[in-house]
Amino acid sequence: MRFALLPLGVSFLITQVLADGASILTAMTTITNATLALNTTLNSFPSNPELAIGDIAPLLVDSVNLLDDINNGVTVATQSANLTLPETIEVAQATLNLSTAVSTTLSNLMRTKANFDKLKVITPVVLVNLKLENAASERFGAAVVAKVPPAFQAQALSLLAPIEASFNTTIAYYS
Ligand SMILES: *[C@@H]1O[C@H](CO)[C@@H](O)[C@H](O)[C@H]1NC(C)=O
Ligand SMILES: *[C@@H]1O[C@H](CO)[C@@H](O)[C@H](O)[C@H]1NC(C)=O
Numbered sequence: 001m002r003f004a005l006l007p008l009g010v011s012f013l014i015t016q017v018l019a020d021g022a023s024i025l026t027a028m029t030t031i032t033n034a035t036l037a038l039n040t041t042l043n044s045f046p047s048n049p050e051l052a053i054g055d056i057a058p059l060l061v062d063s064v065n066l067l068d069d070i071n072n073g074v075t076v077a078t079q080s081a082n083l084t085l086p087e088t089i090e091v092a093q094a095t096l097n098l099s100t101a102v103s104t105t106l107s108n109l110m111r112t113k114a115n116f117d118k119l120k121v122i123t124p125v126v127l128v129n130l131k132l133e134n135a136a137s138e139r140f141g142a143a144v145v146a147k148v149p150p151a152f153q154a155q156a157l158s159l160l161a162p163i164e165a166s167f168n169t170t171i172a173y174y175s
């Protein structure tokens with residue numbers, strides 16, 4: 001009996017650890033950091049006239065990491081308890097930070113497209129990744145907004161709108 005109760009207790013503890021505003025904040029910072037890593041990689045993307053297939057490897061690694069982090073964020077936010085008011089304020093601040101990171105990185109991605117065009121395979125790969133990241137971001141946003149107190153949900157959605165708009169512009173640019 002005691003042994004049978006142990007796993008239940010452990011999984012309850014893990015759920016508690018995963019499931020609060022602080023974990024949503026950590027998830028958002030992780031996503032922001034992954035976005036900035038992608039930006040750094042874009043900034044060091046080779047500008048030589050000939051590209052090798054290997055030149056896109058760091059970009060793909062960063063994109064996959066970012067997608068992974070966003071998907072983890074969806075799990076964390078889905079499992080989270082409702083946010084308190086102080087947590088909501090912190091999450092709003094983290095959303096603004098994320099939004100800046102996303103919009104400047106996606107602008108950078110549009111600027112770098114001219115470099116990518118030297119190797120035809122890159123642009124379609126970037127487009128696929130953008131669509132996946134956009135869809136994951138929307139799921140993450142929806143999962144977080146659901147945990148915001150109802151009175152602040154409209155504002156939370158308006159903080160997310162620029163992220164969605166940046167994705168829309170960049171996806172259109174790559175399509
Ligand atoms: C994000 O990056 C900052 C600055 O490099 C670092 O201090 C912080 O620990 C990172 N946070 C996460 C959750 O990775
Ligand atoms: C937002 O970014 C600022 C400046 O990098 C940082 O000091 C602050 O801790 C961040 N806030 C959150 C909630 O991530």
Ligand SMILES: *[C@@H]1O[C@H](CO)[C@@H](O)[C@H](O)[C@H]1NC(C)=O
Pocket residue numbers: 036039040043100101104105108
């Ligand atoms: C991303 O890189 C671009 C180009 O160097 C830079 O202008 C922008 O500020 C960077 N974004 C962030 C959030 O650091």
Ligand SMILES: *[C@@H]1O[C@H](CO)[C@@H](O)[C@H](O)[C@H]1NC(C)=O
Pocket residue numbers: 082146148149150
């Ligand atoms: C969380 O808030 C929603 C309203 O946004 C409410 O329907 C739900 O019952 C709350 N959940 C808990 C566990 O308090």
Ligand SMILES: *[C@@H]1O[C@H](CO)[C@@H](O)[C@H](O)[C@H]1NC(C)=O
Pocket residue numbers: 161162164165168
């Ligand atoms: C982004 O595009 C989608 C699909 O076309 C659209 O439903 C959504 O309203 C757009 N969002 C913004 C903020 O432009």
